[in-house]
Amino acid sequence: MSNNQSKVINRAEVVDRNFIEFVKNYQPVEPKQELSINGLTQQKLLELFESQIQSRQLDLMARILKLENKVFYTIGSSGHEGNAMLGDLLRHTDPAFLHYRSGGLMMQRSRHVAGIDPIWDTCLSFAASENDPASGGRHKVWGSKPLWVIPQTSTIASHLPKAVGCALGIELVQRTTGDLPIPDDSIVLCNFGDASSNHSTAQGAFNAASWASFQGLKTPVLFVCEDNGIGISVKTPENWISENFKYRPGLQYFYADGLDLENGYLQVKRAVDYCRQTREPVFLHLKTTRLMGHAGTDFEVDYRSMKDLEAAEACDPLLQSAASVMNHGLLSAEAILTIYQDIHNECLEKANKAHQDSKLTTLASVMKPLAPTDLKKVHAEAARTAEQDARMASFGSEKALPEKQPNKHMAIQINRGLQDLMLKYPETVLFGEDVAQKGGVYTITKQLFKKFGAKRIFNTLLDEQTILGLAQGYATLGLLPIPEIQYLAYFHNACDQIRGEAASLQFFSNGQFSNPMVVRIAGLGYQKGFGGHFHNDNSIAAIRDIPGVIVACPSRGDDAVNMMRTLTALSKINHRVSLFIEPIALYMQKDLYEEGDGLWNRPYPKPGLYTPLGSPRIYQDQAKDILIITYGNGVLMSLRAAKKFQAQYQKTVQVMDLRWLQPLNAKAIKKQAEKFDRIIIVDEGRRSACVGEGVISILAEHDVEYQYLKLITGADTFTPLADAAKLVLPDEQTILSALIESEV
Numbered sequence: 001m002s003n004n005q006s007k008v009i010n011r012a013e014v015v016d017r018n019f020i021e022f023v024k025n026y027q028p029v030e031p032k033q034e035l036s037i038n039g040l041t042q043q044k045l046l047e048l049f050e051s052q053i054q055s056r057q058l059d060l061m062a063r064i065l066k067l068e069n070k071v072f073y074t075i076g077s078s079g080h081e082g083n084a085m086l087g088d089l090l091r092h093t094d095p096a097f098l099h100y101r102s103g104g105l106m107m108q109r110s111r112h113v114a115g116i117d118p119i120w121d122t123c124l125s126f127a128a129s130e131n132d133p134a135s136g137g138r139h140k141v142w143g144s145k146p147l148w149v150i151p152q153t154s155t156i157a158s159h160l161p162k163a164v165g166c167a168l169g170i171e172l173v174q175r176t177t178g179d180l181p182i183p184d185d186s187i188v189l190c191n192f193g194d195a196s197s198n199h200s201t202a203q204g205a206f207n208a209a210s211w212a213s214f215q216g217l218k219t220p221v222l223f224v225c226e227d228n229g230i231g232i233s234v235k236t237p238e239n240w241i242s243e244n245f246k247y248r249p250g251l252q253y254f255y256a257d258g259l260d261l262e263n264g265y266l267q268v269k270r271a272v273d274y275c276r277q278t279r280e281p282v283f284l285h286l287k288t289t290r291l292m293g294h295a296g297t298d299f300e301v302d303y304r305s306m307k308d309l310e311a312a313e314a315c316d317p318l319l320q321s322a323a324s325v326m327n328h329g330l331l332s333a334e335a336i337l338t339i340y341q342d343i344h345n346e347c348l349e350k351a352n353k354a355h356q357d358s359k360l361t362t363l364a365s366v367m368k369p370l371a372p373t374d375l376k377k378v379h380a381e382a383a384r385t386a387e388q389d390a391r392m393a394s395f396g397s398e399k400a401l402p403e404k405q406p407n408k409h410m411a412i413q414i415n416r417g418l419q420d421l422m423l424k425y426p427e428t429v430l431f432g433e434d435v436a437q438k439g440g441v442y443t444i445t446k447q448l449f450k451k452f453g454a455k456r457i458f459n460t461l462l463d464e465q466t467i468l469g470l471a472q473g474y475a476t477l478g479l480l481p482i483p484e485i486q487y488l489a490y491f492h493n494a495c496d497q498i499r500g501e502a503a504s505l506q507f508f509s510n511g512q513f514s515n516p517m518v519v520r521i522a523g524l525g526y527q528k529g530f531g532g533h534f535h536n537d538n539s540i541a542a543i544r545d546i547p548g549v550i551v552a553c554p555s556r557g558d559d560a561v562n563m564m565r566t567l568t569a570l571s572k573i574n575h576r577v578s579l580f581i582e583p584i585a586l587y588m589q590k591d592l593y594e595e596g597d598g599l600w601n602r603p604y605p606k607p608g609l610y611t612p613l614g615s616p617r618i619y620q621d622q623a624k625d626i627l628i629i630t631y632g633n634g635v636l637m638s639l640r641a642a643k644k645f646q647a648q649y650q651k652t653v654q655v656m657d658l659r660w661l662q663p664l665n666a667k668a669i670k671k672q673a674e675k676f677d678r679i680i681i682v683d684e685g686r687r688s689a690c691v692g693e694g695v696i697s698i699l700a701e702h703d704v705e706y707q708y709l710k711l712i713t714g715a716d717t718f719t720p721l722a723d724a725a726k727l728v729l730p731d732e733q734t735i736l737s738a739l740i741e742s743e744v
Contacts, residue, residue, distance in 0.1 A: 011300065012063045012292045015078060015313055019056075019340070022319050023333045028326040035328060038266040042330055048088060048108060048261050049321045052081035053343050055103030056318055058122055061347040063296050070355040071126045073140035074296030077103030079289040080226050082258030082317045084108040085268045086189065090222075093182045095476065096149045096189040097163040098142045099226060101288075105191075106142050106149070113146050119347055123354040130360050136369070136510030137360045145512045148182065150476060153508055156196060158496055160205030160223070161465050162515070163190035165473020167221035167281070168212060173477050175455045177427045181478055187275045188473075191224035191286075194241050195231020201465055201496070206251060208466040209281035213250035218279035222272065223251075225283065226258065228290040233303040245283045252278075258286040259317045262324050289315040369511035371548040372574045375613060381569035382610035386423035391607075394423055394451060407601035411587040413557030414444050416604055417564050418482070422452055425480050425568065431458050432467055432484030432520075441486060442522060442587050464494035468519070472502050475515035480571055488523025488581065489537035499546045502577045507548065514575035518567045524553075525684055525719055525729050526585035526633045535584070536719035536729075541689035543579055544662040550578040550613075551662035555586060555635040558602035559659060562611035570613065581661075583632045592636065593643060600636070614665035616656050618672070623652035626708075626742055627673060628735070629695055630682035631658040638682050641735035649743060661691050666698045673699055678708040678742045684729055687713040708742040 035045060059076030066074055077083075080101040087108030090096070098105065103122070110118035124132040125140050134143035134151050143151030152159045167188040173180045196202055205223075212219045227241050246253045252274060256267035268284065275282040289312045293300045300309060325331050331339075360366050385391075392398050402416040422428050430445065430452075436459045439446030449457040460467050464485055471481035485491045498519070506514045525536040543551055552567060554560035560582065570576040592599035619639060628638040635657045642653035656672050658664065673679055679699065683692035692711045699709065712730045719725050 011309065011313075012060055015291050015316065016060055018313055018316065019318055019322070020337065023322050023336050023340075026323060026326055026333060028329070031327045035262070038262050039269050040262065040265050042328065044088065045261060045325060045328070046330055047111065048084045049325055050339065050343075051084040051087065051107035051111075052104050052318055052321055053340055054107040054119055054347075055081050055084070057340075057343045057347045058103055058119065059292065060344065061123075061351050062126055063292070064348070065351050065355070066296050070351065072128050073126055075100050075294065076292060077101040078291035079228055079312070079315075079317065080104065080258070082261065082264055082286065082288060083191065083224070083226060085256075085258070085261065085265050086191070086224060089269050089272045090189055091183070091186070092147045094148065094186050094189055095166050095182065096147070097152055097159045097166075098149060098189070099191045099193060100142070101193070101226060102142050102191060106144075109147055109149070110144075116144070116146065120350050120354070123347070123351040124357060126351060127354040127357060128359060129354050129357040130365065131357055134510075135508045138366070138510065139508050141508055143509055143513075150513050151505070151509045153500070153504060157192045157199045157202035157205075158500055160190055160192065160202050161208065161469020161497060162472035162476070162501060163188050163221055164205050164209050164212075164219065164466070165470035166476050167209070167219050167473065168217060168470065169474040169477040169479060170220060171218040171279075172429065172455070172474065173479060176429065177478070179427075179478060185276055187220040187222055187272070189222050189224065191226055193231060194225055194227040194229065194236045195234065197225050197241065197244075204463050204465045205469065206248065206283070208461060208463060208469070210248055210250035211461050213280050219281045220275050220279045221281045222275045223281065223283045224286055226286050226288045228288045230290055232294045232298075241285055245285065248283070250281065252280060252282045253285065254282060255285045256287070258288045259315055260320045260324075289317070291316060369509070370507045371576065372506070372511065373570070373576070373613070374574060378566070378569045378573045379610065379612060381573050382565045383608045384424070385607035386420060390423050391420065394419060402604035403606045405604060407598070407603050408557060409588055409590050409601055410554070410557040410560055410582070411442060411444055413602065413604055414560050414564070414582065415446060415448070417561035418445065419448060419451065420607070421482075421564060421568050422448065422456065425572065427478060428480045428482060428568070429456050429458075429474060430482045430484070431460050431470065433460060433462055433486050435459060435484050440484065442584065444582070444587070445484070464490050465497055468494050468497035468502065471517045471519070472497070472505075472515040475517055476513070480568065481517045483517060483519050485519060485521045487535055487537060488521050488539070489533060489535070491521055492539070492542060495542055498549060498577065498579070503546050503548045506575065516571035516575040516577065518564070518571055518578045518580055520580050520582060522584050523581045524583040524585065524632050525714070525725070528725070533718040533720075536725060538685040538714055538719070540581070540661060540685050540691060544691065544694070548577065549662060550576055550660070551581065552578065552660055553581040553583065553632045554659060555583065555632055555657055556600060556602050558605050559611060559617060561605050562609055563659065565610040566613055569610070581632070585633055586636070589636070593640060611659065614660045614663070614668065616658050616660075616665065616668050616672070619655040619657070620652065621654065623654035624675065625651040626653045626678045626680065626739060627656060627676040628653060628680045628682055629656045629658065629669065629673075631661060631691065633684055634682040634730075637730070637732045638735055641732045641739060644736055645739040649740075651743065653739065658691070664691070664694050664698060666701075669695060669698050670702045673702065674704060677706050679706055679710075680735065680738050680742065681711045682730060682735055683711070683713045685714055686716050687711075688716050690714075710738050710742070712738055
């Protein structure tokens with residue numbers, strides 16, 4: 001091992017020794033001013049200093065015990081302990097979405113609520129104990145239900161959009177249900193590193209907050225950029241943060257010295273007070289430094305000079321805090337070192353004890369909070385209806401109720417279904433690009449704005465990350481969001497807001513926090529080549545592998561209504577995240593076999609009806625020769641091909657509409673398949689990782705030999721414009737050919 005590497009590995013020891021030597025040798029000087037001038041009291045300064053020491057000793061403990069395999073996380077807060085000021089100046093009821101270097105903040109915030117032992121709780125988290133109060137042993141995250149710290153796993157600032165949503169949700173809840181779980185004048189804290197501020201997700205959140213504030217919307221979010229000048233190994237250009245954020249419209253810039261409690265406290269207080277009083281977004285540029293590397297395995301000498309490392313260590317905020325305490329005569333050097341050693345011993349003792357604590361030992365216990373489903377309660381909720389008087393008032397009269405109207409196509413039925421859901425759930429809000437006055441690109445939300453007003457139906461800026469971030473923030477405060485993503489192709493711009501954020505919250509908070517929502521997405525193909533792949537996107541694979549997410553896809557209007565009833569019930573009862581893919585090509589589809597037959601128009605389901613989660617729809621359930629398994633656009637094509645086939649051959653064809661694409665109902669698929677020895681799976685998606693592959697896997701596990709088994713899919717390519725689209729997607733003739741082939 002080189003000397004340089006040895007020095008880097010032992011930088012934690014250097015930082016520890018530097019503090020001890022500094023305190024021992026420090027000669028107090030006359031304070032330049034009274035503490036009260038900066039808003040501090042003697043007691044407050046001592047509290048903040050102790051919180052900083054607690055955070056530091058937790059970092060040192062993690063480095064020591066990692067070598068003994070007792071700790072599984074070493075990204076620490078050293079150099080960022082000045083954020084303890086945020087822990088003090090914000091209330092414990094101000095929702096907090098925290099960066100991973102928030103140890104000082106959490107130590108100080110814990111003082112707001114009696115009975116919390118932040119060192120013990122953090123040690124449980126480090127040790128992956130199932131009694132970790134934040135995540136139940138699933139991750140090292142800062143989180144606390146009583147402290148309103150919503151656990152985050154993000155390292156790329158993907159938590160910023162939902163912080164904006166939470167801030168906007170404070171007023172939105174007051175204007176709708178009025179049932180706000182936090183004080184009316186709460187603000188939302190969101191902190192992150194200087195490197196993360198450059199991420200597109202973060203930039204979208206800053207823009208969304210400015211956009212909202214610029215229009216007069218109350219957006220009390222406190223963005224705290226903890227600037228230590230480096231992102232892992234990449235330096236932040238000098239003055240980049242200040243020059244980048246000082247002059248943004250609708251975003252008030254503040255600077256605070258996070259290395260000096262005496263100077264920084266009043267600066268932080270001004271930012272907090274401004275945000276709370278004006279209800280406007282604030283960007284607080286908090287100066288910090290980074291000590292002991294990015295994490296325990298970070299060899300800083302590979303990319304930083306020793307001079308640079310020593311300069312950073314000389315800025316250690318604990319050195320300045322110790323000097324302030326001694327300058328004001330609050331503690332002697334001996335007393336400080338006693339406290340420092342006592343907390344060190346406490347951290348080691350509790351960490352060793354936490355190591356012995358029970359761990360997650362079964363897959364069931366790991367997955368327990370991931371996708372809770374109480375079907376009995378969910379189905380009872382789905383069957384519950386809105387008040388009949390309210391429905392008659394909204395639809396116009398008893399005769400105008402949708403269930404009393406003639407059969408209609410899917411677009412109209414979804415519109416009516418959404419209206420019923422808005423009546424049933426006063427906490428529901430529907431939003432996205434163009435959904436309000438225009439009624440959406442396909443008029444699915446037409447007239448809903450007039451019926452429910454701007455408080456519950458509203459347009460957003462053009463940014464899918466923000467739309468899904470808003471949904472999460474609103475849900476955190478008790479609303480039930482129904483965001484719309486205009487096209488499936490656009491969802492991929494913001495997929496991580498579901499994959500890394502919305503879907504993971506119940507898992508990483510051990511079920512304590514959730515962000516239930518039903519995301520409506522117009523998608524799939526068969527639009528006669530219009531719009532190319534932007535409007536003919538079949539890439540469901542990236543959605544289906546997100547743990548805990550429900551993916552549903554109707555093929556006709558009555559199913560769409562019944563499935564929406566089930567999805568909203570799942571959100572209401574079990575706080576689930578659902579994606580509802582609406583086939584664009586079927587929105588206006590009225591006919592099934594012949595032009596003008598009107599057979600695909602369906603009656604509006606009566607109140608109280610719903611589609612059980614996972615249940616397929618079976619066409620021609622008496623058929624016994626060939627089974628077609630499909631969904632979405634494939635249902636109509638399969639029914640048409642089956643009719644032509646049966647007219648030529650003395651065989652019967654059954655069509656199974658999966659309807660629920662994630663999770664696939666393996667039991668139902670096997671039960672239906674065991675009746676047939678010839679099976680065709682029709683999936684318009686690209687062959688690689690399509691839904692059909694999942695069906696094939698289920699059938700393979702069934703250990704049944706089939707006389708004929710064929711998977712029909714789209715090609716592994718993007719969908720081109722115009723008639724060339726027909727070359728990419730399977731069609732009725734392809735299915736008919738497979739049916740005929742099965743007879744050979």
